[in-house]
Amino acid sequence: MILDKEKFKSDYVRKLMNSFAEEIEGASKLHKYFALGGLVRDYVTENWVNTNKYYLESGEKQIYYFSMEFLIGRLLGSNLLNLGIRQVCKDGLTELGISLEELEEIENDAGLGNGGLGRLAACFLDSMASSGIPGHGCGIRYRYGLFEQKIIDGYQVEVPDYWLRDGNVWEIRKENKAIEVRFGGKIRIDYINNRMTFIHEDYEPVRAVPYDTPVVAYDKNMVNTLRLWSAEPIAWEFDFNTFSRGDYVKAEAYRASVEAISQVLYPDDSNWEGKLLRLKQQYFFVSAGLQSILRSYKKSGLPINELNKHIAVHINDTHPSVAVAELMRILIDEELLSWDEAWHITTDIMAYTNHTILSEALEKWPVDMFKNLLPRIYMIIEEINRRFCEALNRKWPGQWGRINNMSIINDGLVKMAHLAIVGSHSVNGVAELHTEILKHQELSNFYQFYPEKFNNKTNGITHRRWLMKCNPKLSNLITDTIGSSWIKAPIELNSLAKYKYDPAFQNKIASIKKANKANFSNLIKNKYGIVIDPNSIFDVQVKRLHAYKRQILNVLHIMHLYNKLKENPSLDILPRTFFFGAKASPSYHLAKQTIKLINSVATKINNDSSINDKLKVVFLENYSVSLAEKIIPCADVSEQISTASKEASGTGNMKFMMNGAVTVATLDGANVEMKDAVGEDNIVIFGLKANEVISYNKYGGYSSWDVYNNDMRVNKLITQLVDGTLSHSRAEFKNIYESLLMFNDEYFVLKDFDAYAKAHERVDSLYRNNTKWNEMCIMNIAHSGVFSSDNTIKQYSKDIWGTRELKLLPEMD
Ligand SMILES: *Cc1c(COP(=O)(O)O)cnc(C)c1O
Secondary structure, eight states: OOOOHHHHHHHHHHHHHHHHSOOTTTOOHHHHHHHHHHHHHHHHHHHHHHHHHHHHHHOOOEEEEEOSOEEEEOOHHHHHHHHTOHHHHHHHHHHTTOOHHHHHHHSOOEEESSSHHHHHHHHHHHHHHHTTOOEEEEEEOOSBEEEEEEEETTEEEEEEEOTTTTOOTTOEEOGGGOEEEEESOEEEEEEETTEEEEEEESOEEEEEEEEEEEEEOTTSSOEEEEEEEEEEEOTHHHHHHHHHTTOHHHHHHHHHHHHGGGTBOOSOSSOOSOHHHHHHHHHHHHHHHHHHHHHHHHHTTOOGGGHHHHEEEEEESSTTTTHHHHHHHIIIIITOOOHHHHHHHHHHHEEEEOOOOOGGGSOEEEHHHHHHHOHHHHHHHHHHHHHHHHHHHHHSTTOHHHHHHHOSEETTEEEHHHHHHHTOSEEEESSHHHHHHIIIIITHHHHHHOGGGEEEOOOOBOHIIIIIITOHHHHHHHHHHHOSHHHHOGGGGGGGGGGTTOHHHHHHHHHHHHHHHHHHHHHHHHHHOOOOOTTSEEEEEESOOOGGGTHHHHHHHHHHHHHHHHHOTTOOOOOEEEEEEOOOOTTOHHHHHHHHHHHHHHHHHHTOGGGTTSEEEEEESSOOHHHHHHHGGGOSEEEEOOOTTSOSOOSHHHHHHHTTOEEEEOSOTTHHHHHHHHOGGGSEEOSOOHHHHHHHHHHOOOOHHHHHHHOHHHHHHHHHHHSSSSOSOTTTTHHHHHHHTTTOOTTOHHHHHHHHHHHHHHHHHHHHSHHHHHHHHHHHHHTOGGGBHHHHHHHIIIIIIOOOOOSSOOOOO
């Protein structure tokens, strides 16, 4: 948008006055932030209203991205960026004596996700809007986001994340768009006009109230919508009847059970408690979302049997897969379509992304629980499954083992992944390797039955947040060097490759990295009191804490470097600072122990003056989107060291690459494609391959005891875990010790140790050659454009959704 500085200043002063009855002098930072956010939202609203009007009137196909998680982080900076008014606002605020950066720090992260899956959904929203695709998000407005992590005495302590405490300037509550969602009760079958009719009785109603957040396109007059649902009791009718019987307790219990639905995001996407509540959450937002889509579709006057021409729904992982049955319910019970018509429309609308092969993350619900909570939905799933199993039996007559294995309902369990596959026209993995593993291992039966459904869509990240916003210096250097067309077409970053050998450009790249590191070092000194050398190699592993991501491999290697330095204090290794950032699921014991281990190692190393500051270890508290935006632009080395075959894609890896870090990687997830893009000289690959891991898992042949007995470095490290070196209590790290030895090292940490240590020796020697290192950084940035989520989203749009990329909205009157 076009905005004049003087106009901005007067708008801002007025907004502050109107919102808080305050002048700039005397206003708190919080109020200053809210006035700015409110003003930016005001700037957006006209386009937002016009966009919605256009979508409704034109019948343009819209895609709704259903996800339990949207890890959006902060919106002020990215909205200013996408509107193209960041500089003018910054200048205007400076003249008013206000620092924009300081106000940006006031905003609470919207931490409505655990990690990569939720962040992907957020990147997709940004890319859909910025590519002109009519696409919206649908999820839950959790009152509490992912917990806030405090580190106390080296241990993770979880604090509730009440992110809405100060209010949320971006959302608008849409009271008039509320929807009723029904749980429990029973189904009575009746014949009305000769049609078998299913009547839901004695159910518990829940009121779903939408909160809409604008999703602002970059340099376009479009504004899409993220709609998050909040669960509330149905106000008077239900309560009143209960109260009139004098049963306050029951009314309160009802209120509490309803409010619980949107109370809190489940920590961790792979193991959890409170299954019933989780299922309630899923049906709650799916039902509310689909009902509201249908309601607005019908307002447009288009015929119901063309729904699939105008609407697409994407199921992000299995969490929203009950959408298949819910849409069938709406089409059959409410719109009175036949089963076959409804099925054709539903499968044409639905598409499903698989995010993991970790079996504990494949959702299964006990039949009894499912049936009681969602009786009609269960009936529909039974019928879908009956027809599916018949079709299987036609293709593979009598192969009962295989048919049982593929059945949606089996062994007293409802298998949500199977429902999603059967009910969607597209099933995609999130990196080439991952999709191949799905096709040929995890879902091979389904692939044989539905080969045409399977496809790959490698994940991506929005280069607007993960380069332009978080690393403005680098972004400006790129534009100064190759022009600005890369912003709209990130693949054009590859023009930077020409400057690979240009000493002046190399120096600029290096000095930007150095400036970022120096800034961050100050921040670390202020927050943790740890003094780090900005000239040391910044070696970073930030991601959820999970055994498969192998933070343990990293920390064992740091202990090994420390052991070597203790043996030989004059050992010639370059100074390194290792950074970790990771939250552990509160119930995931081994993960929490790993955090304590990292902190114990950090304490030991950081306080040992005999190693001459050659090593420092920093555990960054409360890893989140806004912290990621600070650390990633400082990284020299990116640690992407998951056990091959276990990481579906990874997106952290792409963020680091785009900011010019060199990756130490296993050939896992999208690392494989990163290697292909950047060339093997510009990435440090090590370790077992996916097929080797799969083969060990199938046929055996690995014993961690052998490594322990034959490699004396490993032997010493393992011993140090339990001999009092790191902790007064020898039991402190017992689980880690046992997982590596007694349980035969499920994630091949010891097996890969030697290769990993050698990989780091390579890093050390590459870094010594400044020129070579800078070349590598440049090549990484230059080849990161394919990993922009703009590319990813265009493929989804074209291959799966059938949506169009609109250039600009026509002017509306
Ligand atoms: C990108 C991102 C992730 C995903 O990181 P991976 O390394 O791919 O696991 C997790 N959390 C946050 C806050 C992120 O920004």
